[in-house]
Amino acid sequence: MFLEDLTAKINNYMEDLEYATARIFIEENIQLLSENKNMLNNNARELLKFLLEMQKEGSKPLTRKDMAIINSINSFANKFDLRGLKLMVKENASLLIRKEIPLYLSADAKILLDGMGPIHKEG
Structure with missing residues (x-):
């Protein structure tokens, strides 16, 4: 149930153009979401992809x-x-x-x- 609630929140934040909040949720659960990215909408998947690329490069997320x-x-x-x-x-x-x-x-x-x-x- 946690995964469904999390992805629903992230998808809603992305639809409401609250990218910073969605990004925080994605960063806190990046491993879980990368394994279940099919549950995210298109924009959320793109944000997840971007954050994973930043993580590969060694960039720290902005506080x-x-x-x-x-x-x-x-x-x-x-x-x-x-x-x-x-x-x-x-x-x-x-x-x-x-x-x-x-x-x-x-x-x-x-x-x-x-x-x-x-x-x-x-x-």
């Missing part, structure tokens, strides 16, 4: 604190608050080094941070 920092950076960039953005970059330089971080940044944040130097556009 809530990391996500809060990224959201703050996006907010400062959206408001064009360079002072706040510089402070966030200075205090969290080690987070911005990670190669997957640009995937979570808004377009404004990518442009500003690329100009400031902490990240570089690929391609």
Whole structure:
């Protein structure tokens, strides 16, 4: 019964566009879900596949604190608050080094941070 409830919750979160919550459930039960991925809907399977690939590469999942920092950076960039953005970059330089971080940044944040130097556009 646990597996059915878990997959139903994850599928519902994915349908409701609550990806962060779905990701937490998937990360906590990644082994069980990888063995029973046929019970997940298409979007949840893609998220599981992505998380398994990250795990193979040795990447650690982002914590809530990391996500809060990224959201703050996006907010400062959206408001064009360079002072706040510089402070966030200075205090969290080690987070911005990670190669997957640009995937979570808004377009404004990518442009500003690329100009400031902490990240570089690929391609």
